[in-house]
Amino acid sequence: QVRLVESGGRLVQAGGSLRLSCAASGRTFSNLAMGWFRQAPGKEREFVAAISWSGSTTGHADSVKGRFTISRDNTKNTVYLQMNSLKPEDTAVYYCAAMGTRFYAGAAADAYDYWGQGTQVTVSS
Numbered sequence: 001q002v003r004l005v006e007s008g009g010r011l012v013q014a015g016g017s018l019r020l021s022c023a024a025s026g027r028t029f030s031n032l033a034m035g036w037f038r039q040a041p042g043k044e045r046e047f048v049a050a051i052s053w054s055g056s057t058t059g060h061a062d063s064v065k066g067r068f069t070i071s072r073d074n075t076k077n078t079v080y081l082q083m084n085s086l087k088p089e090d091t092a093v094y095y096c097a098a099m100g101t102r103f104y105a106g107a108a109a110d111a112y113d114y115w116g117q118g119t120q121v122t123v124s125s
Contacts, residue, residue: 002026002114004096009119012086016123020081022096022116029077030054033105035112036070036081038092038121045109048094049081053102061107064090086123093118 008020024032035050049060049070058070067086072079079096097112099105105112 002032002098002100004098004114004116006094006096006116006119009094009121011122011124014086014088014123014125016086017082017084018086018121020083020094020096020119020121022079022081024077024079024096024098027100029072030074031100031102033099033101033103034070034072034079035097035099035105035107036079037095037097037109038090039095039118040089040092043092045095047107047109050105050107051079052104057104059104059106083121086121088123088125091121091123093120 003025006022036048039045051058051070055072069082095118096116098114100113
């Protein structure tokens with residue numbers, strides 16, 4: 001079993017930056033592919049970014065490309081989401097997810113085995 005705990009979400013003004021963190025425990029972190037998803041009120045959960053076990057492969061949704069960056073530190077069992085140039089439409093609960101394999105998991109939520117509880121990001125205009 002893998003436990004994921006997100007942190008870093010808060011209220012921020014449009015144009016600002018935030019860094020979300022997701023701390024993993026329960027399994028060897030370097031054996032996990034990781035991802036970030038988000039869900040806005042009244043909308044379905046959507047893919048934000050994903051990263052392979054080594055960090056050599058990453059992917060970002062078109063809506064965040066050039067503004068958000070996923071990264072990981074396997075020595076700290078943590079995956080990050082650096083969010084710059086935030087927009088009101090980025091307001092959502094952000095979820096960290098893990099797949100129990102080293103391979104890049106990509107955008108399919110069904111590929112992920114474990115999920116965190118989420119952290120709220122609110123961007124004011």
